Amino acid sequence: xxxxxxxxxxxxxxxxxxxxxxxxxxxxxxxxxxxxxxxxxxxxxxxxxxxxxxxxxxxxxxxxxxxxxxxxxxxxxxxxxxxxxxxxxxxxxxxxxxxxxxxxxxxxxxxxxxxxxxxxxxxxxxxxxxxxxxxxxxxxxxxxxxxxxxxxxxxxxxxxxxxxxxxxxxxxxxxxxxxxxxxxxxxxxxxxxxxxxxxxxxxxxxxxxxxxxxxxxxxxxxxxxxxxxxxxxxxxxxxxxxxxxxxxxxxxxxxxxxxxxxxxxxxxxxxxxxxxxxxxxxxxxxxxxxxxxxxxxxxxxxxxxxxxxxxxxxxxxxxxxxxxxxxxxxxxxxxxxxxxxxxxxxxxxxxxxxxxxxxxxxxxxxxxxxxxxxxxxxxxxxxxxx
Amino acid sequence: xxxxxxxxxxxxxxxxxxxxxxxxxxxxxxxxxxxxxxxxxxxxxxxxxxxxxxxxxxxxxxxxxxxxxxxxxxxxxxxxxxxxxxxxxxxxxxxxxxxxxxxxxxxxxxxxxxxxxxxxxxxxxxxxxxxxxxxxxxxxxxxxxxxxxxxxxxx
Numbered sequence: 001x002x003x004x005x006x007x008x009x010x011x012x013x014x015x016x017x018x019x020x021x022x023x024x025x026x027x028x029x030x031x032x033x034x035x036x037x038x039x040x041x042x043x044x045x046x047x048x049x050x051x052x053x054x055x056x057x058x059x060x061x062x063x064x065x066x067x068x069x070x071x072x073x074x075x076x077x078x079x080x081x082x083x084x085x086x087x088x089x090x091x092x093x094x095x096x097x098x099x100x101x102x103x104x105x106x107x108x109x110x111x112x113x114x115x116x117x118x119x120x121x122x123x124x125x126x127x128x129x130x131x132x133x134x135x136x137x138x139x140x141x142x143x144x145x146x147x148x149x150x151x152x153x154x155x156x157x158x159x160x161x162x163x164x165x166x167x168x169x170x171x172x173x174x175x176x177x178x179x180x181x182x183x184x185x186x187x188x189x190x191x192x193x194x195x196x197x198x199x200x201x202x203x204x205x206x207x208x209x210x211x212x213x214x215x216x217x218x219x220x221x222x223x224x225x226x227x228x229x230x231x232x233x234x235x236x237x238x239x240x241x242x243x244x245x246x247x248x249x250x251x252x253x254x255x256x257x258x259x260x261x262x263x264x265x266x267x268x269x270x271x272x273x274x275x276x277x278x279x280x281x282x283x284x285x286x287x288x289x290x291x292x293x294x295x296x297x298x299x300x301x302x303x304x305x306x307x308x309x310x311x312x313x314x315x316x317x318x319x320x321x322x323x324x325x326x327x328x329x330x331x332x333x334x335x336x337x338x339x340x341x342x343x344x345x346x347x348x349x350x351x352x353x354x355x356x357x358x359x360x361x362x363x364x365x366x367x368x369x370x371x372x373x374x375x376x377x378x379x380x381x382x383x384x385x386x
Numbered sequence: 387x388x389x390x391x392x393x394x395x396x397x398x399x400x401x402x403x404x405x406x407x408x409x410x411x412x413x414x415x416x417x418x419x420x421x422x423x424x425x426x427x428x429x430x431x432x433x434x435x436x437x438x439x440x441x442x443x444x445x446x447x448x449x450x451x452x453x454x455x456x457x458x459x460x461x462x463x464x465x466x467x468x469x470x471x472x473x474x475x476x477x478x479x480x481x482x483x484x485x486x487x488x489x490x491x492x493x494x495x496x497x498x499x500x501x502x503x504x505x506x507x508x509x510x511x512x513x514x515x516x517x518x519x520x521x522x523x524x525x526x527x528x529x530x531x532x533x534x535x536x537x538x539x540x541x
Binding site: 076077078079080081082085116117118119120121148149150151152153154165166167168169170171172227228229230231235236237266293299303304307308311314315317 | 404408447451466468509512
């Protein structure tokens with residue numbers, strides 16, 4: 001197999017972390033210099049939404065408050081994503097160090113890692129690593145990291161739902177604005193970053209912004225950790241340069257019979273074979289939190305969509321009507337079309353419903369159901385009917 | 387059930403009696419008891435000076451905070467697309483046959499509960515399942531039965 005079309009990168013998992021030395025070097029700089037390095041690198045959030053990390057830190061630091069927080073979002077729940085688990089398992093001290101740099105910049109004394117309940121088995125090792133880290137930086141920075149466990153709710157990966165959950169409540173997303181940089185956890189200015197984002201921020205402190213900026217495209221700088229699964233002979237976790245075309249990806253990871261790739265999980269987009277060439281993986285094309293699922297021609301896209309919709313129906317928090325009722329009606333609708341109780345044209349009505357959900361839902365969950373729904377129904381309409 | 391009262395009190399002492407500590411306490415009870423009984427929930431409400439409805443409303447939001455009795459070992463088989471493609475239905479069928487229970491049920495000896503769950507984050511090594519906190523991956527029928535038998539006889 002040739003690997004020349006996709007650029008493999010080894011920034012994150014390289015285990016030569018002298019975290020203490022890097023932190024000392026970083027803390028010798030002013031907060032403005034650190035933020036400028038992160039801004040200069042072009043790093044955007046790796047959870048999927050892609051907000052510039054430097055700006056998030058800057059806004060939070062500038063917000064007047066007596067207390068600020070940094071939170072590591074390790075509620076990795078998007079179907080097909082498993083890279084954060086690997087990062088926390090292999091290089092936890094880099095995650096802690098990224099949080100420490102952020103804490104220094106924004107003036108936070110406390111940080112939290114919100115870890116999904118499904119990853120509780122990571123806890124003993126993570127606690128050990130955390131104790132060692134606290135000892136290591138004791139004289140450098142007044143900063144403590146605590147771990148908070150989730151309890152099996154996908155929606156808690158949504159930042160404001162995560163705050164609610166951390167405050168001991170149902171994980172129901174809040175209205176925005178105010179954004180977390182103004183009023184997050186305990187209504188204090190809060191930086192909430194994905195696990196991978198924090199590690200990249202730290203690697204930028206270590207290597208400088210240029211090494212990161214050299215990789216990727218003007219809209220999507222750097223590399224990214226991808227979780228590859230489905231019909232591929234080599235499933236797993238890969239750090240790749242952003243901005244690759246999807247047909248190059250499939251050439252390397254497909255099984256020779258690839259029919260479609262679901263980019264970005266259940267909340268992402270389905271790209272059929274005929275559009276692989278024109279599709280770029282990155283913020284200028286199809287963005288992803290890392291989930292890449294490959295489907296070959298033996299798979300029914302109806303089953304794929306049905307599985308996703310069942311997922312959303314169950315994980316919808318139920319707070320707003322477009323999402324709660326919309327998910328139920330989409331499932332009922334495609335089932336009725338499949339059984340022949342409704343004509344194929346009914347799919348157009350369902351597409352309109354998904355568009356409404358995109359506009360009217362309160363948070364990213366309901367808004368992104370339409371991504372997979374319209375891309376699967378749009379590209380594989382005949383499979384929905386026959 | 388004075389035992390549950392003791393447990394709730396010790397968890398409240400450990401984590402504190404503010405609303406913010408509610409999830410910690412509920413998680414602590416589930417860790418010990420595998421589920422939240424009505425007694426446990428009302429006891430938490432009393433300790434934290436909250437309404438029982440608020441405690442119940444919070445608990446039932448979270449999949450892992452069960453409010454129905456569960457076995458000592460809760461098996462959660464991943465049902466999301468990749469595990470589905472890799473044959474989670476056969477795994478569930480095999481466990482059902484082995485434990486003589488259906489999906490959603492608890493065995494008579496209260497040792498096992500069999501459930502399905504959403505994506506566990508092991509799509510590259512599916513099918514996958516959790517038994518309590520422990521993850522088992524790359525399952526096939528033989529491997530799944532072997533694991534279950536080990537729990538049934540040795541734990």
